Every structure is written in structure tokens, then in C-alpha cells.
Amino acid sequence: MQKSTLTGQRLVAVFLVGCILFNYPVLSLFDRVATLFDLPLVFAYLFGAWGGLILLMAWVVERRSDQRTERSGG
Amino acid sequence: MSKKILIADDEQNIVISVEFLMKREGYTVSVAGDGEAALAKIREEKPDLVLLDVMMPKKNGFDVCQEVRADPAFAGTRILMLTARGRDTEVAKGLALGADGYMSKPFSTKDLVDKVRELLG
Amino acid sequence: MLQGPVVIAVSFLYLALLFAVAYWGDKRADAGRSIISNPTIYALSMAVYCTTWTYYGSVGRAAVTGVGFLPIYLGPTLVMTLGGFLLLKMIRTAKANRITSIADFIASRYGKSQLLGGLVTVIAVIGIVPYIALQLKAVASSYDLIVGYPALIAPAESGSSIFADTTFYIALILATFTILFGTRHLDATERHEGMVAAVALESVVKLMAFGAVGLFVTFGLYGGIGDLFARAMSDPQLAKLTAVASGSRSYATWFSLTLLAGLAILFLPRQFQVTVVENVSEAQLKRAIWLFPLYLLLINLFVLPIALGGLMRFAGQGVDADTFVLTLPMSAQQELLALLVFVGGLSAATGMVIVETIALSTMVCNDLVMPLLLRTKTLALHTERDLSGLLLSIRRGAIVLILLLGYLYFRLAGDAYALVGIGLISFSAVAQFAPAMIGGMYWRGGTRNGALAGLLAGFAVWAYTLLLPSFSKSGWLPASFISDGLFGITLLKPHQLFGLAGLDDISHCLFWSFAANIGAYVVVSLLRAPTAAEASQATQFVDALKTTRPVGSALWRGSADAADLVALVGRFLGPVRAETAFASYARRHGLADPSKLEADADLVHYAEMLLAGAIGSASARAMVASVAKEEPLSLPEVMNILDEASQLRSYSRELERKSRELEAATGELKAANEQLLEVDRLKDDFMASVSHELRTPLTSIRAFSEILRDDPKTALPERERFLGIIVSETERLTRLVNQILDMAKIESGNAEWLVEDVDLNSVVEQSMAATSQLFRDKGVALSLDLASSVPLIRGDRDRLMQVVINLLSNAVKFVPPNDGRVTVRLMADNDSLRVSVTDNGPGIRLEDQAVIFDRFRQGGDAMTSKPTGTGLGLPISRKIVEYFGGKLWVESEPGQGASFIFSLPLNNNENGTNE
Incomplete structure (x- = not known):
């Protein structure tokens, strides 16, 4: 993993995005008594962002590794 | 009968000095000022020895030497090459083309005379 | 149920x-x-x-x-995004050093310190x-x-x-x-x-x-x-x-x-x-x-x-x-x-x-x-x-x-x-490892003392602001400890230390403990340079992800006995396991019999790694030291070894880039080489030409000198003739040497130029006067076609005369005797003056027109007699003209004579634009 610096940079980017999404002030935008799809707004936001982040991580990590296998096979 | 020597050189002063030397040694001397003249004189006079300068107008010494050696009729003609471009490659080239000897300018007159004697002896 | x-x-x-x-x-x-x-x-x-x-x-x-429970899970999620660096580094380091716990990790990083390992454990x-x-x-x-x-x-x-x-x-x-x-x-x-x-x-x-x-x-x-x-x-x-x-x-x-x-x-x-x-x-x-x-x-x-x-x-x-x-x-x-x-x-x-x-x-x-x-x-x-x-x-x-x-x-x-609440107290305690751990993995300067100080300071603050209050809340310590502070000092209230209010207990502890921990870690680390042991471990940890790094054995020097090592490892791992381990080591090194193992640095390192897995790196180092005589490496020696390793690393990284550059350079080199060969060939030609031009007059001089020496009875007229030849050949030699030096000076830029306002009319006239004897000797007619008056130009009078004289003496050399004609013209147009020397000689073949300006290249073969001259006149003339921003060229048709023409710009201020 450490060799593919692109993967590393992508993961750091995901980390930074996560830090911003899960903290003040972005968090405060959703921090009020309201609902979204019958769910409390902040609850829906946090779990939505969290799931999105995990998808992103899986995509970055797994996708990159496929490419590397191809390359090392060639 | 004395041996015949042809001096082929385009430098007038050199010709004068060599002619003087050869005559003093008792040889019969003729002179050519360029490559073509030299070939003509060789065919005409059949000299025993040619003192052949390399850098001559019209035809250089190497070409003259090559043509002479290509003609079996002149197999007995000795050729001593003289050049002012005393590089090893030129020496090798001259000898490869069939010259019998090689002298660099400026030469010692004694060496030249000795060499001529040796070739004609 | x-x-x-x-x-x-x-x-x-x-x-x-x-x-x-x-x-x-x-x-x-x-x-x-x-x-x-x-x-x-x-x-x-x-x-x-x-x-x-x-x-x-x-x-x-x-x-x-x-939703306040969520940060406990969002934090790990964020950290996992960095797992590819942080965790990977921890894993690789731990495996390379047989580290089995976080205490061992920290102890090992800071020079295998038993004290530090003990503190982390506590x-x-x-x-x-x-x-x-x-x-x-x-x-x-x-x-x-x-x-x-x-x-x-x-x-x-x-x-x-x-x-x-x-x-x-x-x-x-x-x-x-x-x-x-x-x-x-x-x-x-x-x-x-x-x-x-x-x-x-x-x-x-x-x-x-x-x-x-x-x-x-x-x-x-x-x-x-x-x-x-x-x-x-x-x-x-x-x-x-x-x-x-x-x-x-x-x-x-x-x-x-x-x-x-x-x-x-x-x-x-x-x-x-x-x-x-x-x-x-x-x-x-x-x-x-x-x-x-x-x-x-x-x-x-x-x-x-x-x-x-x-x-x-x-x-x-x-x-x-x-x-x-x-x-x-x-x-x-x-x-x-x-x-x-x-x-x-x-x-x-x-x-x-x-x-x-x-x-x-x-x-x-x-x-x-x-x-x-x-x-x-x-x-x-x-x-x-x-x-x-x-x-x-x-x-x-x-x-x-x-x-x-x-x-x-x-x-x-x-x-x-x-x-x-209980869990967060524990979280805050283990968070105290962060500076020593993360600092240790990314900062070479962290020292054992720094880590000790940081951990102690952070731990003390944690204990004071979280652990002791938890006892107080349960009544095991007096409640006044929380409400009034230690000894009733308000500034020491454990939840509002130094009056810091407005934070919850955890944030409050985190702030103060990290301030103390990081501050002590950094400050104490900076008090002295790392020791040899710290520096070597620091490199292994910080460079864990790099491809080449020094193996531990490179940093050990001393003597030991193989049997002692096997026995030592056997004490802690059990004799059977120890023997198996050393047997497999021997096989890897191509030895069938483990008893033939040499106790070199590699084997000692291997034994230490085996022990580290069982009793921790600090104790392992101490145990190995008890049976092996280690000669301690000094800090400069360790630094040398590490430098070599890091040089190796940067070499390998640059190798790839270098090989690419090399390919490009090879192409350039090939081109440059061809160019050089050409230059070399030209230089060779030049040297051969100079050699030839010098040897030719020397040949005559030597021959006549020897003739005169060997035969003192030479007739007087001949003697005079020969001496005359010697003198004229000597003059020729002198001329040649002068011109070669002249040429060299001009080409190297060392020539002296006396620049002044020059009337080209007078230059031409004086040149004609200087060469008139040549014309008269050969019976050549010289006519002049001058503009009535021309503007002055900046130039070196003598040098310009040298050019005109050269052109005139060339012309007179090639025209037929007696009915030869040479015409000199001087014309002015808007921005330049032009001088031409025209003769009615044999002319110059087209293929020769370019080369006659090269050094020692005389228009040769076509002519019946070898031209006299050094072969440097035209090249020097061209250099002079070009120095003043002008041009020199020839116009000729074979059989129709030749015109040598040079032009000089009027506004060539001062001197050469061509330097």
C-alpha cells in the first residue's frame, strides 16, 4: 500500500473530508430539530456521511489494489 | 652507366637541393613538378628510383605510387616517398601502397643519400 | 427460563x-x-x-x-483512513523488531529502555x-x-x-x-x-x-x-x-x-x-x-x-x-x-x-x-x-x-x-501514549528522556484530573477535592485546573495532559542529541516503510559464542524450540549443522529477536549483552552506518530517474561526440597543415645548410644561390609563424585593435602603394576606381590595410604576367562601404570558392603551379572584416577572373559586433 502513493494521497484526502464533515462548523448546519425521510436530520446526515465515507474508503483501497495486481502481473 | 633518379616535388627549392645532392653522388637526375608530370616521366624515362613527394598538385604521391605499382613493367622501380606530413598513418599508407622507403621532411642529407644508396645498391 | x-x-x-x-x-x-x-x-x-x-x-x-455517542466511532473511522500509513508502519516495525506490546514498542524505539517500558506498562x-x-x-x-x-x-x-x-x-x-x-x-x-x-x-x-x-x-x-x-x-x-x-x-x-x-x-x-x-x-x-x-x-x-x-x-x-x-x-x-x-x-x-x-x-x-x-x-x-x-x-x-x-x-x-464515563477515563490514559508513539514513528529527534518526561507529565495530569476525582466521587477521597481543589486551592480544582472552566471533564483533561505531555516530550528531547542507541532505533522506526534500511545486525559489533546464544535462547523459549529456531537459521545460511554456526552480528541479532518475542526488546538486549561482548558503537559510527543506509536508499530511488536521464544524455552525447569527432578531424587537419607548411621551408633550409657545411669548396655562385634560398625560406618561415600567431590571437580574442576613424580611401591608396612593386615586377596593370569621398568608419587602419594588401597580392599572384589587369573599386551605399579587387586571372572553381577561406586551403589542384603564400591570408582577412561587422566573399566564374569583395557597415560603432 505504501508504494502506491496515489492510494495514500486519496486516503489522506478522504481523512480530511471526514474531519470536515464530522466536526463544527459543517456539523452545525445539520444540527437542528428537523427530519429528513422521516429521520432526524442530524442522525440521517451523520449516518449518510459515515456510510459515504466508508464506500469511498473501500473504493480507493480495493480499486487500487486491482490495478496493482495487473501491473505486477505484467 | 649511372642510375637514373626522378625527383617529383612541387617545392622548387627542395627540388634544387635534392637535385644537387643526387648529382653530387653521380646519379642521372630528372625533375617533375606535379603528379601527372611525374607519371609521364616515369613511363618515359623508366628511372631506377623515384623520390616522390606526397603533397603535389594534380595527383598526389600516393596515387602516383599506386599507379606505378599497378604496372608490372615498373616492378623494378624503387620508390622513396618524402613528406612533410610526418604522421605514422601516412608512413603506413605509403608502405602499404608499395613504396620501398619513407623519409620525413626535413631530412638529414646524409640520411637521404644513405637511403638512396641502399635502395639502389 | x-x-x-x-x-x-x-x-x-x-x-x-x-x-x-x-x-x-x-x-x-x-x-x-x-x-x-x-x-x-x-x-x-x-x-x-x-x-x-x-x-x-x-x-x-x-x-x-x-447522537453524542457517535464520536467514539467516528474517530476510529477517520483513523482507519490513515491505516495505510500509520497501522502499516506500526505493523512492519513491530514485525521487524519482534515487538509484542505497546510498551515494548515504545521501549524499543527509544533505545530499548527498560525504564520506559516499565513506565508505559504501569x-x-x-x-x-x-x-x-x-x-x-x-x-x-x-x-x-x-x-x-x-x-x-x-x-x-x-x-x-x-x-x-x-x-x-x-x-x-x-x-x-x-x-x-x-x-x-x-x-x-x-x-x-x-x-x-x-x-x-x-x-x-x-x-x-x-x-x-x-x-x-x-x-x-x-x-x-x-x-x-x-x-x-x-x-x-x-x-x-x-x-x-x-x-x-x-x-x-x-x-x-x-x-x-x-x-x-x-x-x-x-x-x-x-x-x-x-x-x-x-x-x-x-x-x-x-x-x-x-x-x-x-x-x-x-x-x-x-x-x-x-x-x-x-x-x-x-x-x-x-x-x-x-x-x-x-x-x-x-x-x-x-x-x-x-x-x-x-x-x-x-x-x-x-x-x-x-x-x-x-x-x-x-x-x-x-x-x-x-x-x-x-x-x-x-x-x-x-x-x-x-x-x-x-x-x-x-x-x-x-x-x-x-x-x-x-x-x-x-x-x-x-x-x-469509566471508559473515557481509560481512553484518556492510553491517549498519553500518542506523543511518544507518533513522535517516535515520525521524528528522529525524540529521545528516551523526552518520552519519559512526556509520559510522566501526561500521566500525572490525567491522574489528577480524571482518576483521583473518580475516587472522590465514590467517596473514597473527600468530595472537597473536586469542589474546592487540593488543599482548598481553587486553582488546583481537578476539573478546572488553573481556572480553566467551560470544558467538560474529558476535554479539560485532554487539553492539560496533552499540553504537559507534548511539551515535556519535545522540550526534554531537544535538550540533548539522541544517543547512538536511540539514533539507530529511531532510524529503524522512522524509516520502517522505506525499502532499504539498515538491519539491526549492521548496528552491532562485538564477539560472542554460538553455544552460549543457543543456551540463552533455550532458557526462555525452551531448549527444543530454541534448537529448532537455530537449525532453521543454519539452513537458511546453507549450513547443515547448527553447531557450526558462527556467532557473527547476524546470529547475535537473530538471537536477540527470538528473545525479544519472549521477554521484550529491552530485556532481550540486556540478556544478549550478558553472554555476548558488545563493543559499543559511538554515535558517529552509528550515524555513519545510518548515513550509508540512507544514501543507499536515495541512490536506489534516484537510480530510476538517473537511468531515464542517462538515456537522454546518451543521445545528446552521441550527437556531441560526432560533433567533437568532426572538430577533432578539423583540428587534426589543421595541425597536419601547419606541420606541412613549417616543414617544407625547413627542408630546404636544412638541406642547403648541410650541403654548405659538408662541402666547403662549393663554387661561389652556387654558394650565393644556396644562401639566397636559405634566406628567402627563412623569411617564408617567419611570415608563416607570424600569420599563425596572428590568426591564433584573433581567434582567441587576444588581438590588439587600435580603433579610430578611418578613411577607407586612404587605406586603399596606401595599400596600392605598398604593393606597387609586385605589380610592376609582373607587369600587371592596376587601375583604381574610387568614390570621390566616403564617410569615415570606425576601424583599425593597419588591419584594414592588411586585408587590402592581402587581396591585392593574391590577385597579382594569379593574373597572367604582362597582360594581367587588376581593378580596385571603393563604393558607398546607404549603410556600408564596399571594396572590391577584381582580376582577370583563371578564376576560381565553384567548389573552391567556399574552401579558399578555410585555413591552409588554397585553390590548388586546378592550377598548373602551386600558389605561393601561407594559405592563411584569406582566413585572416575574413576574420578582420568580420570583427568590424562586415563580410568578405568572392565572386568568380572560371576563366572570367575573380572579384574579392568586402563590405563594412557604416554604423558599426566602436568595434566588433562579432566578438
Whole structure:
């Protein structure tokens, strides 16, 4: 993993995005008594962002590794 | 009968000095000022020895030497090459083309005379 | 069916199942078919992070703070994105150095310091004890609840004797079970594959049980997620829980908890154990990076619904929110589900306790007890041959001790806090490892003293601001300690240290402890340069991910005896294992017989690594030193070795780039070489030409001199003629040498130019006068066609005359005698003056027109007689003209004569534009 610096940079980017999404002030935008799809707004936001982040991580990590296998096979 | 020597050189002063030397040694001397003249004189006079300068107008010494050696009729003609471009490659080239000897300018007159004697002896 | 015996029987059955799985896992590992090499199992084992705190406590916290329980899981999620760097580095470093615990990691990094390893162990044990107490409390209270069915509130138990206390027995049972799991092996160095497999299974069980409760509450007790939230939102009190709660204090807490949890996932001893020590291959990490956060998301999905459901269902009944997960099914008479929940909670607790105490016992044994024991003479001498049994006993004793300490804390302070509160105290303690760990992995300058100072300072602040108040809250210390501060000094109030108010307890502790910890670590580290031992370890840790780095053996010098080493390793690993290990080492080095091994630096390093796995790096270093004579390396020597290694590294990195550059350079070189060859050839030609031009007159001079010397009787007229030739050839030689020098001066830019206003008319006239004798001698007519007056130009009069004279003497050389004609013209146009010299000679062949301006290239072959002259006249003339910004060229048709023309610009200010 450490060799593919692109993967590393992508993961750091995901980390930074996560830090911003899960903290003040972005968090405060959703921090009020309201609902979204019958769910409390902040609850829906946090779990939505969290799931999105995990998808992103899986995509970055797994996708990159496929490419590397191809390359090392060639 | 004395041996015949042809001096082929385009430098007038050199010709004068060599002619003087050869005559003093008792040889019969003729002179050519360029490559073509030299070939003509060789065919005409059949000299025993040619003192052949390399850098001559019209035809250089190497070409003259090559043509002479290509003609079996002149197999007995000795050729001593003289050049002012005393590089090893030129020496090798001259000898490869069939010259019998090689002298660099400026030469010692004694060496030249000795060499001529040796070739004609 | 929820009577005590049934619950106990189910619990033991479940534990037996776990044990069977562990046994199977170990068997598979022994057979070489590791089950835990599966990356999913690896990711699930990391979920040991979710303890009863998560299982019961999250709901309790959600019932008070709404989504405030989430930072504990968002922090680890964020850290996992960095797993590719941080965790990978930890894993690789640990494997390279046979590191088996976080204490060992820190001790090893700072020069294999026993003191540091001991301090980390003490902090870890003290910090983790509340966390273990939390598990005991959760299991005990859930047991009390479930056997008290159908009551929803457990009877108060405090004050009863230890032997009537469920919690005490639970602690003993867990200790026994942990010993079975973790120290079943006779050798203490193996990883615990079976334990990991069991922990992974427990992770599945607790997720399923929690999910089952969540589904039951959401869809069984309420009409789905929308219905549940809609009812909760209609209550203003509950609706508040769906927001983080406004105010900067909440966001500060939110941030602190995120940071704390993110550090905990790295530095909790049990996380270090499953993530780093038990890691089978680095490839596993890839899936864990996203699968572990996904697990965290799933197990938290129903926390808020369960909390809201419980709050609505039990409104006003005084049911503890920490128990909602269990009491909700019980209240609905779902006995089976309640039992499943209890088993899930048991899973969460046992998983945590087993892994945590194994990790802690390793630290206590390797970094606390062994160093002390090895100092006492009885053990240091070779009295006891096999110490591997002793190692296991120490670990077993440590496990029991740690669990009893947990129980003690539970008795002293357990009731004062909710589950989460206790857990956060532990998180804050392990967070103190962060500066020494992260600094150690990325900063070479950190020293042992710095790490010691940082850890001590951080730990002291933590103890003062969190641990002691927890005793105070439970009445074990006076309450005035919290309300009035130590000795009644307000500035020393543990929750408002130095008057810092406005933060919650955890954020407050985090701020002060980190300030003290990081400050002390950095400042003390900077007080002195790292020692040789620190520098060599620092490089191994900081450069762990780089491809080439110095192996440990490069940094050892000394002498040892192979048999001593085998015996030493045998004492701690057991003789059989030691011999197997050395035999395989010998095979790798191409030796059939291990007894022929040479005790070189490699072997010593290998022995130390084997020992490090068993007793920790610091003790291993001390043990090896007891049998091997080490010549300590000085700091400059270590630096040299490290420099070489880092040079090697940068070489290899640059090699690729260099080879690309080389390819390009090769192409350029080829072109340059061809150019050089051409230049060389030209230079050779030039030298040969110069040689020829010098030798020719020398030949005549020498020949005539020798003639005159050898024959003094030469006739007088001949003598005079010969002497005349010598003199004229000498003049020729002089001319030639002058011109060569002239040429060289001009070309090298060293020529002197006397620049003034020049009338070109007069230059031409004077030149004609200078050469008139030549014309008269040969009977050549010279005519002049001058413009009446021309502007003055800047130039060197003598040099320009040199050009005109050269052109004139060339012309006269080539025209036929007697009817030769040469015409000189001077014309002016708008911006230049032009001089032409035209003759009626044979002309110059087109192919010769270009080369006659080259040095020693005379228009030769076509002419009947060799031209006199040096062959440098025209090249020099051209240089002069070009120096003044002009041009010199020839126009000619064979048979029609030739014109040499030069033009000079009028506005050529001063001098050469062509320098």
C-alpha cells in the first residue's frame, strides 16, 4: 500500500473530508430539530456521511489494489 | 652507366637541393613538378628510383605510387616517398601502397643519400 | 427460563463454544493453515473495540446526549483512513523488531529502555483497570437484571461482602478463561491465533444480538423507524436528543471524543494486540480499512432508536438507560431475546477482557517483572536452565492480578459513573501514549528522556484530573477535592485546573495532559542529541516503510559464542524450540549443522529477536549483552552506518530517474561526440597543415645548410644561390609563424585593435602603394576606381590595410604576367562601404570558392603551379572584416577572373559586433 502513493494521497484526502464533515462548523448546519425521510436530520446526515465515507474508503483501497495486481502481473 | 633518379616535388627549392645532392653522388637526375608530370616521366624515362613527394598538385604521391605499382613493367622501380606530413598513418599508407622507403621532411642529407644508396645498391 | 442456573449454564456453554473455536484455530495454525489470515476475520477481531461500553453504554449515553455517542466511532473511522500509513508502519516495525506490546514498542524505539517500558506498562495497567472494571460491572449488572426477571431494576448490591458479590466471581471466571486462552501454550512467544478466531466470532455474536434488539424495538414495539422517530419528535424533551445540542461546549466535547477515540483505536493495548501483534500479513489491512468502520456503523445504527424507544416506554419508571438493551426485551416478555442479549453482552465483555488482559500481562511480564527479576542475581546467573515455565507463570499471575485490580476499582469507584464515563477515563490514559508513539514513528529527534518526561507529565495530569476525582466521587477521597481543589486551592480544582472552566471533564483533561505531555516530550528531547542507541532505533522506526534500511545486525559489533546464544535462547523459549529456531537459521545460511554456526552480528541479532518475542526488546538486549561482548558503537559510527543506509536508499530511488536521464544524455552525447569527432578531424587537419607548411621551408633550409657545411669548396655562385634560398625560406618561415600567431590571437580574442576613424580611401591608396612593386615586377596593370569621398568608419587602419594588401597580392599572384589587369573599386551605399579587387586571372572553381577561406586551403589542384603564400591570408582577412561587422566573399566564374569583395557597415560603432 505504501508504494502506491496515489492510494495514500486519496486516503489522506478522504481523512480530511471526514474531519470536515464530522466536526463544527459543517456539523452545525445539520444540527437542528428537523427530519429528513422521516429521520432526524442530524442522525440521517451523520449516518449518510459515515456510510459515504466508508464506500469511498473501500473504493480507493480495493480499486487500487486491482490495478496493482495487473501491473505486477505484467 | 649511372642510375637514373626522378625527383617529383612541387617545392622548387627542395627540388634544387635534392637535385644537387643526387648529382653530387653521380646519379642521372630528372625533375617533375606535379603528379601527372611525374607519371609521364616515369613511363618515359623508366628511372631506377623515384623520390616522390606526397603533397603535389594534380595527383598526389600516393596515387602516383599506386599507379606505378599497378604496372608490372615498373616492378623494378624503387620508390622513396618524402613528406612533410610526418604522421605514422601516412608512413603506413605509403608502405602499404608499395613504396620501398619513407623519409620525413626535413631530412638529414646524409640520411637521404644513405637511403638512396641502399635502395639502389 | 431466566433463572440463575439456566443463565449460568448458557453462559458456560457459550464460553465452551468459544474455547472450542480457539482450540480449532490453534490447531489450524499449527497445521500451517491459519484461519485468521482471512482479512474478514482480521477486521472482525478489530471489533474487540466494541465492548459492553458500546453494547450497553452507547444506549445509555444516547439517552442523555442523543447522537453524542457517535464520536467514539467516528474517530476510529477517520483513523482507519490513515491505516495505510500509520497501522502499516506500526505493523512492519513491530514485525521487524519482534515487538509484542505497546510498551515494548515504545521501549524499543527509544533505545530499548527498560525504564520506559516499565513506565508505559504501569500507565497502561492503571489506565486500563477502570475499563476492565467497566466490563465487570456491565456483566454483573446484566446478570443481576436477567435473573431478577421480571423486575426491571436490579437490587442494590453495594455493601455486601466480596464473597457474596457476583462481580467477584465473574472476575475470577474471566481470569481463568483468559489464562486458558492466552497462556495455554507452553511457549510464550506465539501469537494467539485461536484467541483471535474466538474474538472474531464474538464480534459476530454481539452484532447479531444487538441488531436483533434493534429490529425488535423498531419493528416489534413500534411501527418502524419512521413511526419511532415521529413519536419521539413529538415530545420536545426527546426531540432535543436528535440534535448535538447547540453551543460551543458540545462541539468541543464532540471533537475531544473524536480525537480520543481515534487515538484509542491505535494505542489501546488490546487494539495494538489484535491489529499489530496478531496481524498475519500486511495485505489483511486493506480490507480492515473499510470493513472495520462498516462494522462500527452497523452496530451503532439502532442505538438511538433503542434509546428513544426505552425513554418513551419506561418514562418515569427509573429504569437505567444503560440497561435498555436488556430491559426492553424483558419488558415485552421476550425471554429468549433477553438471553441472546445477555450472551451478546457477555461476548462484548469477555472479548475485551481476554485480549486486554493478555496484552497487559505480556507487558507486565516482559517490561516490568522480567527486568526486575533479571537484575536479581539468582536469575541472572545460569542457575535455572529453562525459564519458559516461569514466563508463563508470571503472565498467569499478571492476568489474575489485573482482573482483581479491575474488581477493586469497581468496588471503589464503579457506582459513581455510567459505563461510558469509566471508559473515557481509560481512553484518556492510553491517549498519553500518542506523543511518544507518533513522535517516535515520525521524528528522529525524540529521545528516551523526552518520552519519559512526556509520559510522566501526561500521566500525572490525567491522574489528577480524571482518576483521583473518580475516587472522590465514590467517596473514597473527600468530595472537597473536586469542589474546592487540593488543599482548598481553587486553582488546583481537578476539573478546572488553573481556572480553566467551560470544558467538560474529558476535554479539560485532554487539553492539560496533552499540553504537559507534548511539551515535556519535545522540550526534554531537544535538550540533548539522541544517543547512538536511540539514533539507530529511531532510524529503524522512522524509516520502517522505506525499502532499504539498515538491519539491526549492521548496528552491532562485538564477539560472542554460538553455544552460549543457543543456551540463552533455550532458557526462555525452551531448549527444543530454541534448537529448532537455530537449525532453521543454519539452513537458511546453507549450513547443515547448527553447531557450526558462527556467532557473527547476524546470529547475535537473530538471537536477540527470538528473545525479544519472549521477554521484550529491552530485556532481550540486556540478556544478549550478558553472554555476548558488545563493543559499543559511538554515535558517529552509528550515524555513519545510518548515513550509508540512507544514501543507499536515495541512490536506489534516484537510480530510476538517473537511468531515464542517462538515456537522454546518451543521445545528446552521441550527437556531441560526432560533433567533437568532426572538430577533432578539423583540428587534426589543421595541425597536419601547419606541420606541412613549417616543414617544407625547413627542408630546404636544412638541406642547403648541410650541403654548405659538408662541402666547403662549393663554387661561389652556387654558394650565393644556396644562401639566397636559405634566406628567402627563412623569411617564408617567419611570415608563416607570424600569420599563425596572428590568426591564433584573433581567434582567441587576444588581438590588439587600435580603433579610430578611418578613411577607407586612404587605406586603399596606401595599400596600392605598398604593393606597387609586385605589380610592376609582373607587369600587371592596376587601375583604381574610387568614390570621390566616403564617410569615415570606425576601424583599425593597419588591419584594414592588411586585408587590402592581402587581396591585392593574391590577385597579382594569379593574373597572367604582362597582360594581367587588376581593378580596385571603393563604393558607398546607404549603410556600408564596399571594396572590391577584381582580376582577370583563371578564376576560381565553384567548389573552391567556399574552401579558399578555410585555413591552409588554397585553390590548388586546378592550377598548373602551386600558389605561393601561407594559405592563411584569406582566413585572416575574413576574420578582420568580420570583427568590424562586415563580410568578405568572392565572386568568380572560371576563366572570367575573380572579384574579392568586402563590405563594412557604416554604423558599426566602436568595434566588433562579432566578438
